[in-house]
Amino acid sequence: MPETILVIGEQQAGRLSRVTLETVAAARSLAARTGWAVEAALLGDHVGPAAQELAQTGVATVYALQSPQLIAYTADAYIAALRPWITAKQPKLILLPHTYQVRDFAPRLALALETTLIADVTGFVYDGERPLFTRQMFQGKFAADVAFSDAARPWIVTLQNGAFRADTENLAPALVETVSAEIPDDAIRIHPHEVFREAKQAVDLSQSEVIVAVGRGIKEQKNLEIAEKLAAALGADIAASRPICDAGWLPLERQIGSSGQSVSPKLYLALGISGAIQHIVGMKGARAILAINKDAEAPIFEIADIGAVADLFEVVPALTEEIQKLRAGA
Amino acid sequence: MNILVCLKQVPKKDARLALNEAGTWIREDVPYEVNEPDAYALEEALRQKEKHGGQVTVLTAGPPRAQQVLREALAKGADRAIHLQDDAFAAAGPLRTARAIAAAITDERFDMVFTGLQSDDFGSAQVGVLLAELLGWPSATIIIGIEKTESGVRVKRELEAGQFQLLDMPMPCVLTIQSGINKLRYATLMGIKQAKNKPVRQVTLLEVESSAGEPLQQIARLYVPMKQKQTEIVTGTPAEIARKLAELLRDRVRVI
Ligand SMILES: Cc1cc2nc3c(=O)[nH]c(=O)nc-3n(C[C@H](O)[C@H](O)[C@H](O)COP(=O)(O)OP(=O)(O)OC[C@H]3O[C@@H](n4cnc5c(N)ncnc54)[C@H](O)[C@@H]3O)c2cc1C
Numbered sequence: 003m004p005e006t007i008l009v010i011g012e013q014q015a016g017r018l019s020r021v022t023l024e025t026v027a028a029a030r031s032l033a034a035r036t037g038w039a040v041e042a043a044l045l046g047d048h049v050g051p052a053a054q055e056l057a058q059t060g061v062a063t064v065y066a067l068q069s070p071q072l073i074a075y076t077a078d079a080y081i082a083a084l085r086p087w088i089t090a091k092q093p094k095l096i097l098l099p100h101t102y103q104v105r106d107f108a109p110r111l112a113l114a115l116e117t118t119l120i121a122d123v124t125g126f127v128y129d130g131e132r133p134l135f136t137r138q139m140f141q142g143k144f145a146a147d148v149a150f151s152d153a154a155r156p157w158i159v160t161l162q163n164g165a166f167r168a169d170t171e172n173l174a175p176a177l178v179e180t181v182s183a184e185i186p187d188d189a190i191r192i193h194p195h196e197v198f199r200e201a202k203q204a205v206d207l208s209q210s211e212v213i214v215a216v217g218r219g220i221k222e223q224k225n226l227e228i229a230e231k232l233a234a235a236l237g238a239d240i241a242a243s244r245p246i247c248d249a250g251w252l253p254l255e256r257q258i259g260s261s262g263q264s265v266s267p268k269l270y271l272a273l274g275i276s277g278a279i280q281h282i283v284g285m286k287g288a289r290a291i292l293a294i295n296k297d298a299e300a301p302i303f304e305i306a307d308i309g310a311v312a313d314l315f316e317v318v319p320a321l322t323e324e325i326q327k328l329r330a331g332a
Numbered sequence: 333m334n335i336l337v338c339l340k341q342v343p344k345k346d347a348r349l350a351l352n353e354a355g356t357w358i359r360e361d362v363p364y365e366v367n368e369p370d371a372y373a374l375e376e377a378l379r380q381k382e383k384h385g386g387q388v389t390v391l392t393a394g395p396p397r398a399q400q401v402l403r404e405a406l407a408k409g410a411d412r413a414i415h416l417q418d419d420a421f422a423a424a425g426p427l428r429t430a431r432a433i434a435a436a437i438t439d440e441r442f443d444m445v446f447t448g449l450q451s452d453d454f455g456s457a458q459v460g461v462l463l464a465e466l467l468g469w470p471s472a473t474i475i476i477g478i479e480k481t482e483s484g485v486r487v488k489r490e491l492e493a494g495q496f497q498l499l500d501m502p503m504p505c506v507l508t509i510q511s512g513i514n515k516l517r518y519a520t521l522m523g524i525k526q527a528k529n530k531p532v533r534q535v536t537l538l539e540v541e542s543s544a545g546e547p548l549q550q551i552a553r554l555y556v557p558m559k560q561k562q563t564e565i566v567t568g569t570p571a572e573i574a575r576k577l578a579e580l581l582r583d584r585v586r587v588i
Contacts, residue, residue, distance in 0.1 A: 077470075077472075102490070102491055105473055107461075109461040110464065112427075113465040114465060118548035119456075120549055129552065137455075138455065138557070139453065139454065144349070144351070145554070145556075145557040146554045146555075147552045147553045148549055149552045151547060151548050191470040191501060193499065193501070194498075194499050195499065196497070197497045199495055236587060247512070254494070263493075264493070268585065268586075268587060290585045297346065299348075303559075303563055304561065305561055306563045308563065308577065308584075309563045310565070310566045320575075321574040323574070324575050324578035325578050328578055328582055329588060
């Protein structure tokens with residue numbers, strides 16, 4: 003029997019999440035090199051439609067782990083369902099998307115299986131035939147290739163959102179096998195309530211053409227004025243990285259990133275933003291990215307089309323003037 | 333309510349980092365600070381103590397230099413500290429760190445453990461969650477609100493894309509705290525003075541090493557990532573940069 007890669011997917015209200023498709027694509031690329039088989043699992047009370055969708059992604063089998071106890075996510079129920087089942091199945095590698103939900107249970111699952119987890123992986127490299135897993139370190143300033151030791155089994159790896167391209171073609175459907183998960187009543191210690199949003203968002207930046215975004219490099223609330231003047235000159239909307247919203251300098255609804263809005267403007271101007279992955283996932287869809295940052299090694303320059311290694315307090319007011327000049331001349 | 337807060341000392345955000353000779357870790361001669369979400373975890377513990385009484389204990393696993401984050405926490409109002417002190421903790425990885433912490437606190441009694449949701453160096457987002465499993469306690473992650481209830485706590489969990497969820501959970505439990513849950517305080521002069529007399533329990537690597545276990549994963553290589561995109565870097569004086577950027581915005585990006 004060849005080794006298997008088990009993808010544990012995510013579904014919401016019967017729909018497969020996009021990151022699950024990315025995870026399957028990553029599994030298939032590993033399988034192409036290693037010859038390992040790819041299988042997938044989904045958890046829920048009834049995962050039928052999502053399981054059918056998953057069955058058409060090129061995996062050999064889909065397991066639908068079902069139980070009324072899995073209707074709402076809890077780490078406790080997930081571990082109770084997965085632990086005995088995975089112990090019996092003995093996969094070589096378990097791949098999951100690095101979502102907020104997975105972050106909540108996957109480390110516990112690894113420990114319950116007496117193994118280890120390499121988190122937030124962005125790619126693979128091979129040491130001979132052995133895959134190593136690449137992940138960011140020090141907020142993206144470095145990358146590390148990480149190896150499992152011989153004693154680790156199964157390997158558990160979570161994949162960064164957007165690191166792999168999802169295949170969208172529909173392939174011949176694989177078999178969907180339903181497994182009823184036995185979860186003891188007293189296993190679940192946490193009682194989740196409904197998912198909600200705060201008061202309705204008044205600002206929708208998803209349609210913005212031009213966005214001027216400020217980060218911690220702006221230093222003080224009163225300095226926001228510099229960015230606001232630039233935004234006015236460009237007819238742009240103002241947005242921010244998380245620390246600016248945490249400090250209350252701009253409302254949460256102007257936060258860009260994994261816990262804020264995702265935008266794809268024609269131009270995204272990043273002022274004093276380092277380019278942490280949680281910010282980048284919200285703005286990398288911009289057609290052009292211009293970054294002004296005084297640190298030449300800031301990860302934002304990895305994805306910027308145009309960059310200036312400079313002090314924003316010197317460049318931004320001058321840029322505002324230049325734009326006003328060009329506008330007046332036009 | 334007795335709360336343990338786990339703190340990590342990480343390189344300062346604007347520190348210039350360089351690789352060590354072997355290319356397995358960074359050179360350690362850089363300025364350090366407390367990991368940002370951990371600072372919020374400490375603040376939250378102090379606020380809970382002010383509301384409900386009890387003690388706040390702070391813990392770090394790190395080299396001698398990491399004592400600084402304990403001192404600062406004691407100055408802000410934590411009652412006592414535990415330092416798992418060894419150079420090996422700097423790059424120990426999440427699993428061994430969590431095991432060492434669990435071993436160090438077996439004789440302690442806490443109602444809750446708070447950690448930051450992830451560290452700025454490894455960024456694995458695992459230690460708090462692993463600690464919960466090792467202690468046999470429930471856990472919840474990315475927490476941005478905590479209210480005590482009759483039977484435990486009601487916590488607010490941040491989800492993706494601006495969504496949230498409330499959870500009811502019993503104590504003891506482990507919570508990993510998100511930045512922005514509260515507003516941080518500064519240490520007072522009085523606090524700094526008092527901190528000098530607060531107890532710090534030292535734990536050696538030897539005491540916890542057997543519990544930490546063998547490393548199940550290793551960093552084979554650390555390196556500066558390859559650039560994926562061609563960036564046009566504009567240079568010159570600030571005035572020249574501004575002019576060139578404006579021209580690019582007009583001619584290339586066409587937003588002027
Ligand atoms: C679960 C989770 C969810 C998150 N969600 C989000 C999210 O939705 N959105 C988000 O943005 N972040 C999010 N974060 C936080 C993220 O990891 C980063 O901490 C954050 O994006 C950093 O913001 P920043 O770039 O403004 O600050 P920093 O990382 O501190 O960067 C500041 C930058 O400013 C530069 N600078 C300083 N002074 C100047 C100057 N005078 N001129 C020019 N440049 C200067 C510095 O060189 C530095 O690069 C999340 C984190 C986690 C763990």
